[in-house]
Amino acid sequence: MSDMTINTVPQLQVDTDRPTVLYDEDGHRIYWLGITEVTAFRCNAYLIHDGREAILVDPGSKAFFGQVRERVAQILPPEQVTGMVLCHQDPDVAASMVDWLDLNPAIRVYTTPRTQVLLPHYGCRDYDYCDVTAQPSLELPSGARLRFVEAPFLHFPGAFTTYDARARFLFSGDIWAALDLDWTLLVENFEEHIAKMNLFHLDYMASNLAARGFVQRIETLPIDAILPQHGSIIPARDVAAALAYLRSLRCGTDILYAALDG
Numbered sequence: 001m002s003d004m005t006i007n008t009v010p011q012l013q014v015d016t017d018r019p020t021v022l023y024d025e026d027g028h029r030i031y032w033l034g035i036t037e038v039t040a041f042r043c044n045a046y047l048i049h050d051g052r053e054a055i056l057v058d059p060g061s062k063a064f065f066g067q068v069r070e071r072v073a074q075i076l077p078p079e080q081v082t083g084m085v086l087c088h089q090d091p092d093v094a095a096s097m098v099d100w101l102d103l104n105p106a107i108r109v110y111t112t113p114r115t116q117v118l119l120p121h122y123g124c125r126d127y128d129y130c131d132v133t134a135q136p137s138l139e140l141p142s143g144a145r146l147r148f149v150e151a152p153f154l155h156f157p158g159a160f161t162t163y164d165a166r167a168r169f170l171f172s173g174d175i176w177a178a179l180d181l182d183w184t185l186l187v188e189n190f191e192e193h194i195a196k197m198n199l200f201h202l203d204y205m206a207s208n209l210a211a212r213g214f215v216q217r218i219e220t221l222p223i224d225a226i227l228p229q230h231g232s233i234i235p236a237r238d239v240a241a242a243l244a245y246l247r248s249l250r251c252g253t254d255i256l257y258a259a260l261d262g
Contacts, residue, residue, distance in 0.1 A: 014034065016035060016036045017034070017036065018071065019031040019032065019033050019047065019075055022046075022169070022227075023164075026143075026144075026166070027050060027141075028048075028140065028167065029049045029050070030046060030047070030164065030169060031046065031047040031071075031075060032045075032046055032185065032233075033045040033046065033047055033072065034067075034071065035060075035067050035068070039181075041092070041230060042183055042231065043058075043061065043064065043092050043093075043230060044231075045058055045059050045064075047071075047072060047075065047081075048146070048164065049076065050140035050141055050142050050144055051140065051142055052082065053141060054076055054082050054083070055082060055085060055110075056068075056072075056084045056085070056100065057085045058085065058087055058094070058171070058173065058229045059084055059094070059096045060092065060095075061096060062098075065096040065099045068096065069103075078100075078103055078104075080104070081100060081103070081104055082104075082107060083107060083109075084110065085148075086110070086115060086119065087151075087159055087160055087161065087162070087171070087173030087174070087229070088112075088115050088155075088156040088160075088173060089111075089118040089119055089158075090174075092229070094115075094119060098123050101124050105126075105127065106128065107127065108128040108129070108130055109128065109129050109130065110130045111129070111130075111131075112133055112150065112158035112159075112160055113131055113133060113158065114156070115156070115158045116129055116131070133148075133150065133160075144164065144165065144166035145166070146165070147162070147165060148161075148162055149162075151175060151214045151217075152213075152214075153205075153206035153207065153210040154173075154175050154205055154211065154214055155205050155206060159173055161173055161175065161218070163223075168221075168224035168225070169223075169225045169226075169227055170221070170226050170227065172227060172228045173228065174228070174229055175205075175214065175228065176197060176226050176231075176234060176242055176246075177197065177201070177204075177231050178199070178228070178230060178231025179199040179200050179230065180196045180231055183231070185232060186232055186233050186234075186235050187232045187234050187235065190234070190238040193231075193232065193238075194245060196231060197231070197245065200230065200231075201249060201251050202250075202255060203252075204251075204252075205249065205251040207251065207254050208250050208251065211246040211247070212246070215246050219243055223236075224239070225239075226239060226242055
C-alpha cells in the first residue's frame with residue numbers, strides 16, 4: 001500500500017491481530033500495533049519504519065510484549081527493531097524495553113534525562129541512550145525527520161512528544177489520552193470524546209499552566225493527526241479542538257488547590 005494516510009482513507013479497517021497502516025508514502029511507514037485486550041486503559045504502541053530504521057513509539061508493558069512482537073513480526077523480523085521512543089518511564093509505556101533489548105541489545109533508546117534516571121530500574125542498565133533534549137531531532141533514511149518536543153509535567157517532569165514532520169503526526173504520549181471501553185481507532189465525535197479524555201486528564205495532568213505552555217510549543221506545527229498512548233487517534237478535523245481543549249483544561253493542582261486561587 002502507498003500514498004496512504006489516516007485522513008485519506010474513509011474508514012480504517014482495524015484487525016487487532018494485525019498491524020494497521022496509518023501512513024505510507026515515499027518509503028516512510030507508520031503502523032498502529034493493536035492488542036486484543038478489551039480494557040478502558042487500552043495502550044497504543046506504534047512503529048515507524050523507514051529504510052533500515054524501525055522505531056517503536058511507546059512499546060508498552062511487559063504484559064503485552066508478546067502481542068506487540070507478533071505484530072512487528074508481520075512487518076519485519078523483531079530483532080531488526082533499531083530504536084524505541086519512550087515518552088516517559090511508566091510501566092504501561094516502557095516496561096517492555098527490557099524484552100526488546102533482549103532481542104536486540106543494539107536498540108537505541110530515545111528519551112529525556114529525567115526519564116533515563118528511572119528506566120534502569122526495569123533491570124537493564126547497559127544500552128544505547130539518546131538524550132532527546134540535547135538532540136531534539138532525528139533524520140531518517142528517507143529524509144523524513146522526527147522532532148522531539150518536551151512536555152514537562154504532562155504528566156511527568158521529563159515527558160516529551162514526538163512530531164513526525166513527513167506524516168505531520170504528533171505522537172503525544174499521555175497527552176490527549178482517553179479512557180474508553182467503547183473504543184474506536186479514530187475519534188468519531190470529539191465533543192463526546194472530551195468526557196473520555198477528562199477521565200484521564202483531570203487526575204493525571206499537573207495544571208492548566210503546564211497544558212497551555214505545551215500548546216504554545218506545538219501550535220504552529222502543521223498537525224494532521226494526534227496519536228496518544230491511550231484511547232483513540234485524533235484526526236485532522238479535530239486537531240484545532242484538541243488544542244483548545246488543552247488551553248482551557250483545569251486539572252491536577254488547579255482542582256486540588258482551587259481554594260488557594262482566591
